[in-house]
Every structure is written in structure tokens, then in C-alpha cells.
Amino acid sequence: MKFRTIAELVEIAESEEMLISEVMIQAEMEATGKSREEIFNEMSSHLDVMEEAVKRGLSEDIRSRSGLTGGNARKIQQYLESDRPLLSGRYVLEAVARATATSEVNAAMGTIVATPTAGACGILPGCIFTAAERLNSDREAMVRGLFVAGAVGFVIANNAFISGAAGGCQAEVGSATAMAAAAVVEMAGGTASESAEALAIALKNLLGLVCDPVAGLVEAPCTKRNAMGAAIAMVAGDMALAGVKSVIPPDEVIEAMYRIGRDMPVSLKETALGGLAATPTGRELERKIFGESEI
Amino acid sequence: MKYRTVFDIIGPVMIGPSSSHTAGAARIGRTARALFGRKPKKAIITFYGSFAKTYRGHGTDVAIVGGLLDFDTFDQRISRSLDIAKEQGLEVTFRTSEEVLDHPNTARVYLEDDERSMEVVGISIGGGKIEITEWNGFDIKLTGNSPALFVLHRDRFGAIASVASVLAKYKINIGFMQVSRKEKGASALMIIETDQKVGEEIQAEVAQQPDITQVSAIF
Numbered sequence: 039m040k041f042r043t044i045a046e047l048v049e050i051a052e053s054e055e056m057l058i059s060e061v062m063i064q065a066e067m068e069a070t071g072k073s074r075e076e077i078f079n080e081m082s083s084h085l086d087v088m089e090e091a092v093k094r095g096l097s098e099d100i101r102s103r104s105g106l107t108g109g110n111a112r113k114i115q116q117y118l119e120s121d122r123p124l125l126s127g128r129y130v131l132e133a134v135a136r137a138t139a140t141s142e143v144n145a146a147m148g149t150i151v152a153t154p155t156a157g158a159c160g161i162l163p164g165c166i167f168t169a170a171e172r173l174n175s176d177r178e179a180m181v182r183g184l185f186v187a188g189a190v191g192f193v194i195a196n197n198a199f200i201s202g203a204a205g206g207c208q209a210e211v212g213s214a215t216a217m218a219a220a221a222v223v224e225m226a227g228g229t230a231s232e233s234a235e236a237l238a239i240a241l242k243n244l245l246g247l248v249c250d251p252v253a254g255l256v257e258a259p260c261t262k263r264n265a266m267g268a269a270i271a272m273v274a275g276d277m278a279l280a281g282v283k284s285v286i287p288p289d290e291v292i293e294a295m296y297r298i299g300r301d302m303p304v305s306l307k308e309t310a311l312g313g314l315a316a317t318p319t320g321r322e323l324e325r326k327i328f329g330e331s332e333i
Numbered sequence: 334m335k336y337r338t339v340f341d342i343i344g345p346v347m348i349g350p351s352s353s354h355t356a357g358a359a360r361i362g363r364t365a366r367a368l369f370g371r372k373p374k375k376a377i378i379t380f381y382g383s384f385a386k387t388y389r390g391h392g393t394d395v396a397i398v399g400g401l402l403d404f405d406t407f408d409q410r411i412s413r414s415l416d417i418a419k420e421q422g423l424e425v426t427f428r429t430s431e432e433v434l435d436h437p438n439t440a441r442v443y444l445e446d447d448e449r450s451m452e453v454v455g456i457s458i459g460g461g462k463i464e465i466t467e468w469n470g471f472d473i474k475l476t477g478n479s480p481a482l483f484v485l486h487r488d489r490f491g492a493i494a495s496v497a498s499v500l501a502k503y504k505i506n507i508g509f510m511q512v513s514r515k516e517k518g519a520s521a522l523m524i525i526e527t528d529q530k531v532g533e534e535i536q537a538e539v540a541q542q543p544d545i546t547q548v549s550a551i552f
Contacts, residue, residue: 144349201459254387
């Protein structure tokens with residue numbers, strides 16, 4: 039049940055007639071010697087933590103210490119509940135609201151699950167809870183969604199990278215979006231290869247994204263990139279379910295992400311030296327937050 | 334494969350805001366504490382690369398000190414760790430270095446108390462995962478995922494075999510092993526990652542073998 043690439047993952051799922059989530063669960067049982075129940079319960083408890091963070095972000099008045107983020111999830115939620123016509127659509131915006139909620143809780147040093155990182159922690163819960171609502175999924179299907187996401191992240195992490203410092207935001211938000219896209223496809227009843235197409239379509243659209251956080255904080259633009267990651271994952275999922283295929287196969291997209299990340303200058307990899315961090319407003323905010331003497 | 338389990342990807346459960354700069358830092362601190370074997374009295378922490386540039390905003394400082402106090406990544410006390418360290422008599426100094434190292438998120442942790450001192454270098458490789466790359470001047474590679482035995486010995490024939498036979502006697506399986514030395518014939522280090530925990534009794538028996546100078550274990 040071992041897989042190193044997305045192609046191998048799909049191959050196992052198809053030849054064994056299994057869901058991707060099942061391949062991941064069995065691989066985990068083999069790698070750790072833990073029982074199915076133990077592994078499933080641990081993942082289920084992670085889903086609880088995610089649910090709690092989404093709730094907090096949508097109901098409480100969250101503010102980060104720096105004051106840079108907080109409150110946007112509730113704004114989006116209120117807009118959703120108003121009778122104004124939505125430009126993008128209810129479920130996309132719900133995913134965006136939930137992703138923003140989680141990301142704002144993270145910025146405020148609240149408790150979250152890193153998926154695959156804390157900087158990108160909003161995307162997967164944003165999509166999983168929204169897909170579950172849309173599809174009337176049960177709890178098991180949601181936990182299975184996390185295993186699908188885990189399988190995709192596992193391949194990306196071992197063949198490329200998942201941290202902004204190593205590969206830019208494409209490695210964080212890009213990976214999380216790919217993971218979420220594959221997960222919602224399985225939740226919607228899609229095949230393993232449709233999940234693979236969804237992750238390729240999602241990741242391709244985030245290639246080259248740099249990590250340039252204002253004042254070096256996981257806040258701006260991170261919470262909004264989580265929001266847009268969730269939107270991209272939902273749309274990529276729909277495209278794959280419609281039968282759209284990525285011209286470049288998933289593993290080659292991951293390989294491209296790796297090469298782009300290696301070529302990316304250090305100033306754009308979580309050092310707060312370039313990009314948005316280096317704009318006049320970015321620098322002004324940095325001075326306000328840390329004071330002149332500390333920079 | 335750097336990432337071994339699905340929970341390296343979906344996890345850890347942690348206090349925000351950054352898995353590499355907060356959760357990873359907490360784990361470097363906690364692993365250093367485990368290697369030291371008890372609560373230190375003094376800690377000097379040097380940050381490099383992205384850690385050096387952004388540690389204040391990410392709470393890397395409070396996280397690594399939280400780890401030194403043996404707090405896990407999701408422990409709410411992390412946010413107050415600098416005060417707790419003071420209360421518990423742990424004196425902490427932070428430094429930053431401009432030196433460019435292989436990995437952007439690197440921390441050097443020096444710990445001491447009245448009897449001993451230790452220095453480790455840890456890297457945070459993403460998603461909260463870490464590796465210890467240096468221990469008291471020896472180049473090593475330790476993930477902190479499994480129990481590990483640290484054996485300092487004279488660089489002579491038979492030392493490895495004698496330690497391995499003690500472990501075999503107690504039916505302890507070796508998962509991964511590395512040997513590192515500073516120069517031929519001088520002091521050497523073997524790190525043995527095991528499937529089972531190596532208890533104090535077995536550690537003591539290992540310490541009695543010829544040419545073994547120091548034994549410690551984590552987890």
C-alpha cells in the first residue's frame with residue numbers, strides 16, 4: 039500500500055478498487071502499526087479541532103495581537119446572510135468565510151490544525167465543512183476527506199516542500215488548495231483520477247506564488263490567500279468532476295512547483311524582505327507593529 | 334522520505350500562527366529539553382535565516398522556550414512561556430545571526446545547569462516537522478519521532494557491537510543507527526533509534542561496556 043507519487047496512489051486505488059482515503063488509511067496502518075480505529079479516531083479528533091476553530095472565527099470577535107487581521111470572516115458571513123445577490127455563489131463564499139475564520143483564529147494564536155501548515159490552515163476546513171453541507175455528507179465522509187488531503191500532502195511534502203520558507207506560498211497555500219480539491223472530489227463521489235486532476239488544476243493556478251508576509255507575520259496577505267485557496271479548490275473540484283483534465287500530469291505539476299520554489303529568491307520566501315512586505319504600506323505597518331528600534 | 338505519516342500532513346494540532354516558526358520551534362525546544370534530560374537553568378538560543386528575521390511576529394521565541402519547559406505544540410501556556418521560564422528559574426538569552434546556513438529555519442540551542450551543558454542545532458523543515466542536525470559538535474540527523482539512545486564512546490573497534498548485543502539481549506529492535514566522530518581514534522557518538530523505549534536499567538548496562546563514556550536516551 040506504499041505510494042510515492044500521485045500516479046502510484048491512483049494506480050493502487052484503481053487496481054484495488056478503493057477510495058484514496060482507504061489507501062491512505064491502510065498505508066498509515068502499515069507504516070505505524072496502529073489499528074484502523076486508532077488512526078480514524080485521531081483524524082476525527084483533528085476534525086473536531088477544525089470545527090471549533092471555524093465556529094470561533096465566525097462567532098467571536100477575533101483580533102490578532104498586531105491588529106492586522108480579524109473580523110473579515112464575520113463580514114463575509116453577514117454578507118452571505120443578507121439578501122444581496124452573490125456574485126460568485128453561496129457555497130464558494132461559505133468556503134471562503136470558513137477558511138478566513140480558521141486563518142484569523144490562527145493569526146490570533148488560537149488552536150488550529152496545520153494542514154499542511156498553520157499558514158495555510160484555513161483552506162481544508164473551509165472546503166470540507168462546506169462540501170459536507172452541500173452534499174449532506176456524514177461525519178465519516180468528512181474524516182475520509184482529511185485522509186485524501188493527507189495522501190496528497192504526503193506526496194507533495196516528500197517530493198517537493200510545504201513550507202513558505204523553503205518554497206514560497208505556492209508550497210503552503212498551493213499544497214493546501216491541491217489537497218482540499220482532491221478531498222472534495224472524493225466527498226462528491228468522484229473517482230481517484232478525478233481527485234488527481236482536481237489537485238493538478240488547483241496547484242497549477244498557484245504556481246509561483248511568493249511568500250511575502252507583511253512584517254513577517256502570518257496575517258497579511260495570508261488570511262486572504264487562504265480565502266482564495268478555498269475558492270480555487272471548490273472550483274477545481276467542480277472542473278475535475280465535469281471531466282476536465284490537466285494537460286500536465288499531477289506529478290509533473292508538483293515537480294514544477296519544486297523547481298520554481300528552488301529558483302525563487304530568498305527575499306520572497308518568508309523573510310519579509312520582498313513583495314507585499316516591502317511595499318511602502320507594508321513597511322509602515324511593520325514600523326507601527328514593532329517600533330523603529332526593533333527592525 | 335521526510336514525512337512518514339498522514340499526521341505529519343494533517344497536524345499537528347497547535348497554537349498559531351506558524352507551523353514552522355511556532356510549532357516547529359516548540360518541538361526543537363522540547364527535543365533539546367529531552368536530550369538534556371531535565372530542566373536547564375540557562376538557555377542561549379541563536380536564530381538564523383527566516384527565524385532570525387521574523388521570530389518576534391511568529392512567537393518563535395515563546396514557542397521554543399515553551400518547548401524547553403516541556404510544553405507540547407497545542408499547550409496554551411506557550412504564549413506565557415517567557416514569564417513561566419522566569420518563575421521557574423530558567424534564564425533565557427536570544428541572539429540572531431546573519432550567517433547563511435543550509436536551512437532557512439535554523440536554531441542553535443545551548444543549555445546548561447550546575448553540572449552539565451549541551452548544545453544542539455535544530456531545523457524546522459515545514460508543517461511542524463523538525464530535525465536535530467548537530468549535538469555537541471557532532472553532525473547528526475534526528476527526527477525525534479522514535480526513542481533514541483545516545484552513546485558517547487571512544488572510537489575503537491567493538492564498541493558498536495557491544496552496545497548492539499546489550500540491546501539484542503533485551504529484545505530491543507534497532508530501526509536506524511548513525512555513527513559520527515570528530516576525528517579518528519578520538520571521541521565518537523552513536524545514535525540508535527529503537528522501536529522500543531530503552532529503560533534506565535538497560536542504559537546503565539550499556540554504560541558499563543568497554544570504551545563507553547556516556548549514555549542518554551530520549552522518549
